[in-house]
Amino acid sequence: MLQELIQVFIEQFDFFIHAFFTHIKISFISVYFASVLGIGLGLWISKHKKYAQGVISAVSLLYTIPSIALLGFLISISGIGNTTAIIALTLYGLLPMVRSTYTGLLEVDPALIEAARGMGSDEKQILKNVKIPLAFPFIFSAFRNMTTMTIALAGIASFVGAGGLGVAIYRGITTNNVMMIYIGSILVAALAILTDGCLQLLETYFITYRKKGLAFIRYSFRFAWIVVVLVLFPYEYHSNVIKIAGKPTTEGYILAELVSITIEEHTDLKVKLTHGIGGGTGNIHPAMVKGDFDIYSDYTGTIWQVVLKEEEPYNERRFYELNTKYLMEYGLMFKGLYGFNNTYGLAVHKEIADRYQLKTYSDLAKFSNQLIFGAEYDFYQREDGFNALKDAYHFQFKKVVDLDNGLKYQAMANKQIDVMTIFTTDGMLTSSDVVVLEDDLMFYPSYLAGSVIRQATLEEYPQLEDVLLLLENRISDQEMAQMNYEVEVLNKKPSEVAYAFLKEKGLLKK
Amino acid sequence: MSAIVKFEHVSKDYQKKTIIEDFDLEIEEGSFLVIIGSSGSGKTTIMKMINGLVLPSKGNVYVQGKDVLSQDLIALRRSIGYAIQGNVLFPHLTIKENIAYVLNLLKKDQKEIDEVVLKSLRLLNLPEDVLHRYPSQLSGGQNQRVNIARALSNQPRILLMDEPFGALDAIVKYQLQRDLKKMHQELKNTIVFITHDIHEALKLATHILVMDQGKIQQYATVKEIVEKPANAFVAQLLNMACKEIV
Numbered sequence A: 001m002l003q004e005l006i007q008v009f010i011e012q013f014d015f016f017i018h019a020f021f022t023h024i025k026i027s028f029i030s031v032y033f034a035s036v037l038g039i040g041l042g043l044w045i046s047k048h049k050k051y052a053q054g055v056i057s058a059v060s061l062l063y064t065i066p067s068i069a070l071l072g073f074l075i076s077i078s079g080i081g082n083t084t085a086i087i088a089l090t091l092y093g094l095l096p097m098v099r100s101t102y103t104g105l106l107e108v109d110p111a112l113i114e115a116a117r118g119m120g121s122d123e124k125q126i127l128k129n130v131k132i133p134l135a136f137p138f139i140f141s142a143f144r145n146m147t148t149m150t151i152a153l154a155g156i157a158s159f160v161g162a163g164g165l166g167v168a169i170y171r172g173i174t175t176n177n178v179m180m181i182y183i184g185s186i187l188v189a190a191l192a193i194l195t196d197g198c199l200q201l202l203e204t205y206f207i208t209y210r211k212k213g214l215a216f217i218r219y220s221f222r223f224a225w226i227v228v229v230l231v232l233f234p235y236e237y238h239s240n241v242i243k244i245a246g247k248p249t250t251e252g253y254i255l256a257e258l259v260s261i262t263i264e265e266h267t268d269l270k271v272k273l274t275h276g277i278g279g280g281t282g283n284i285h286p287a288m289v290k291g292d293f294d295i296y297s298d299y300t301g302t303i304w305q306v307v308l309k310e311e312e313p314y315n316e317r318r319f320y321e322l323n324t325k326y327l328m329e330y331g332l333m334f335k336g337l338y339g340f341n342n343t344y345g346l347a348v349h350k351e352i353a354d355r356y357q358l359k360t361y362s363d364l365a366k367f368s369n370q371l372i373f374g375a376e377y378d379f380y381q382r383e384d385g386f387n388a389l390k391d392a393y394h395f396q397f398k399k400v401v402d403l404d405n406g407l408k409y410q411a412m413a414n415k416q417i418d419v420m421t422i423f424t425t426d427g428m429l430t431s432s433d434v435v436v437l438e439d440d441l442m443f444y445p446s447y448l449a450g451s452v453i454r455q456a457t458l459e460e461y462p463q464l465e466d467v468l469l470l471l472e473n474r475i476s477d478q479e480m481a482q483m484n485y486e487v488e489v490l491n492k493k494p495s496e497v498a499y500a501f502l503k504e505k506g507l508l509k510k
Numbered sequence B: 001m002s003a004i005v006k007f008e009h010v011s012k013d014y015q016k017k018t019i020i021e022d023f024d025l026e027i028e029e030g031s032f033l034v035i036i037g038s039s040g041s042g043k044t045t046i047m048k049m050i051n052g053l054v055l056p057s058k059g060n061v062y063v064q065g066k067d068v069l070s071q072d073l074i075a076l077r078r079s080i081g082y083a084i085q086g087n088v089l090f091p092h093l094t095i096k097e098n099i100a101y102v103l104n105l106l107k108k109d110q111k112e113i114d115e116v117v118l119k120s121l122r123l124l125n126l127p128e129d130v131l132h133r134y135p136s137q138l139s140g141g142q143n144q145r146v147n148i149a150r151a152l153s154n155q156p157r158i159l160l161m162d163e164p165f166g167a168l169d170a171i172v173k174y175q176l177q178r179d180l181k182k183m184h185q186e187l188k189n190t191i192v193f194i195t196h197d198i199h200e201a202l203k204l205a206t207h208i209l210v211m212d213q214g215k216i217q218q219y220a221t222v223k224e225i226v227e228k229p230a231n232a233f234v235a236q237l238l239n240m241a242c243k244e245i246v
Ligand SMILES: Nc1ncnc2c1ncn2[C@@H]1O[C@H](COP(=O)(O)OP(=O)(O)OP(=O)(O)O)[C@@H](O)[C@H]1O
Pocket: B014, B015, B019, B038, B039, B040, B041, B042, B043, B044, B045, B046
């Protein structure tokens, strides 16, 4: 296993190193802001005591907000990307800094303050010469803890489309790549331990040479504005860059790569690709409307239900209606449907299909009383789940079992079940002896995948229209399933798989 | 001789409770005034009114002829030496930095600071090698010597000391008292010194102020007080001293 770990690490060295340094960047900037703001707030409330309780309660409250909730909330304000992650991490770092500064200052021996005042120090000098230096060790140890915490927590940054090692971990989780998860986690831990070690050395040094520590704090405050500028600088508007978002699924990774490679091949535009945006459509859609992203891939049925909030079931005869509404209400539109349909489906073991000559769900209904049906637990709970399906096709299975999603294919291979629910582009379909049946009564809504683009982007770069249409009707269900399989089971990189596919289809220039 | 400090009809209230009422006092330049009295009788309050750490509710305090209320308090405090009880050296500063604290506030140049620091070491019988150590690396007696040296650094005409030897053992205390007395004779400054210890008062003072419940019981030279205690309270205080000796 160690060997495999090292091999994956070396193969994707560039990716990991980039993630590593982005992780450092995000967490260190957050640590910096949390320190400057936290110490500043702590100083302020130690002077204005009547606000102290209020401020401490407020930052404690921030600290208790679950990170997913805080990020979700921040996305609606500061959008997707590093900025949101930095804001969230800064907010979490405030509590330890505010509290340690406040109590540190409060606990300075009053006799020392009295002596300083009696010798003619003014309030500012008391703070500078006595209170802060004496509170310093206390504040520094809180700073150390906060830094370690922030580095660990920065893993969640990928949820809002920011970079860092969380990207590796999250990609590992969504594309079923365990090595990726291991390496990401190991690097986060290594960074945290290393940083803490350095800070420990610095702490010992500063306790002996307290004045150097204080000078360090002073400079940190003085140069705060430079850091603000440096942080904001990369976010200024770049022209000729198309920002593409990817959903946090294996398919999402591959499709985002397909679109971005195609654009880079056929135009002079540069592409900035942000993978694995947490929350999927719910978070990408607002970012698209705002203009944080220009293009992403989504499914017709999803847009119909989640974005347009339509209640009637969707089918492709309503595509024109969907796309018009989408454009009128949000300035977004599908440009080029890829051809495959990622919807729910039913699959049977190949032997069963052969034995009973099964092609459609209606064929299946005829023999259902001889077959065992398997699905994950919530399929039986959902309103549009098992019961609705049973009524539509008059299924009468011999036996019905519920089992974990990940175990379904295994159960079918062992012939414990004969029929199961699937997604029509599941990677596992490729390697298994199963046959996907046709939903001849069109029970399931259609989820055709396609590129979504902002109208404004299309107006600015009209050349994109033809490029996106290159992908129209190019990918079949089987081909998509095959690509998912290569990433999920063979652990290939999504970009490699996408590149190979485009090459095979003759969509690359060279 | 003229009064260097003068209290005129001074009262002090805390939250409607009167601590000091209609208090008058003149301290002669060059005297060594020891204030002694029961706990809570207002000794510290009176002392802090001299350097403006406590301001009178009524009446006026004059220092070197000028009303405290009409002065820049920060400048006033820098010109008055102040040494209080306890571990009050700044633990994060070296002995040298502690002694030079006021001089650094006044932004004196380094050469002058070095001179003053060396002089005060000699005056208070401290070895030179303590300069770059920290307070935690010195004995309790040495700490108190530094405390006094720090109060003296700006050559104040007035030195305020609030129970400076309170927590020291008898031998160390004895040496410090001896050195302080000698220093006073040399510098001829005005010292206001608070103590609970009547022996200490008798040994150091030129004048003694006996306080009880915010009121002056007697204010006189040492000789007068010993010979003619003004009332039973003072007599009892002196009596205690005699009994303990016996
Ligand atoms: N800041 C304050 N607020 C309210 N009351 C105070 C304050 N400072 C002093 N007092 C009260 O004033 C009275 C005199 O206090 P002061 O410190 O002058 O006494 P003291 O003679 O120095 O006593 P001790 O010998 O115990 O040091 C005491 O009753 C004390 O409780």
